[in-house]
Amino acid sequence: MTLRAYILIEAEAGMIPSILKDLKNIKEVKEAYAINGHYDLLAMIESDDQETLAKITFLDIHNIRGVSRTTTCSVLHPS
Amino acid sequence: MATNAFVFMEAKGSKVHDLIKQLENIESIESVEIITGPYDLIVKIHSLSAVDSLKLVVEKIHGMEGVIRTHTSIVYDIK
Numbered sequence: 669m670t671l672r673a674y675i676l677i678e679a680e681a682g683m684i685p686s687i688l689k690d691l692k693n694i695k696e697v698k699e700a701y702a703i704n705g706h707y708d709l710l711a712m713i714e715s716d717d718q719e720t721l722a723k724i725t726f727l728d729i730h731n732i733r734g735v736s737r738t739t740t741c742s743v744l745h746p747s
Numbered sequence: 748m749a750t751n752a753f754v755f756m757e758a759k760g761s762k763v764h765d766l767i768k769q770l771e772n773i774e775s776i777e778s779v780e781i782i783t784g785p786y787d788l789i790v791k792i793h794s795l796s797a798v799d800s801l802k803l804v805v806e807k808i809h810g811m812e813g814v815i816r817t818h819t820s821i822v823y824d825i826k
Contacts, residue, residue: 674782674789676755685825703753705820710753741784 670714672743673721675729677709683734684708690732696724707739751793751822752800754808755786762813763787769811775803786818797821 679687684702691700691711699712711729715721725740758766763781770779770790777791790808792800804819 672780676784688825701751701753702823702825703820704823705818707820710820710822739784741782741786741789743789744781744783 670716671718671721672712672714673725674741674743675711675713675725676707676739676741677711677729677735678737679708680734680736687732687734691729694724694728696720748824749793749795750797750800751791752797753820753822754788754790754792754804755818755820756788756790756808757785757815757817758787759813759815760787766811766813770808773803773807775799 677687687709688700688702691697691709696713696715697711698714701710702708703710713721713724725738729735729738767779770776775792775794777793779788779790781787782789792803794800794803800821801819804817808814808817
């Protein structure tokens with residue numbers, strides 16, 4: 669079963685466009701958006717296992733230049 | 748111009764499933780998912796404009812039983 673999570677991302681000033689590009693280069697990132705409000709970007713990631721989902725957040729997304737903080741929201745029963 | 752928006756929603760536990768049914772019946776709502784983290788539901792809206800999305804949130808969603816708090820983020824069109 670495919671697991672899905674939304675990653676809410678806070679970014680350093682001026683870094684949103686480049687973060688958006690970097691997110692779209694990650695295979696498991698199926699959707700990525702620049703948004704207004706409390707968070708700056710929203711990424712939807714999908715994988716077949718929880719470990720890969722965690723690695724994408726901790727390694728790939730946290731290593732993108734300009735990402736300052738993330739909040740992970742796992743989807744229960746993805747359709 | 749058509750706009751996407753995400754509504755992050757806190758909801759009363761016992762009302763979540765009724766809320767999902769009501770939300771899924773609204774034409775401009777593309778998806779409703781239960782998530783972990785600081786919010787209970789993530790709702791994706793696709794409408795003609797940001798104003799239409801905000802009207803939907805304020806005039807319809809806020810009136811639904813079980814909605815505690817919402818946080819709306821409009822998607823920016825950044826390439």
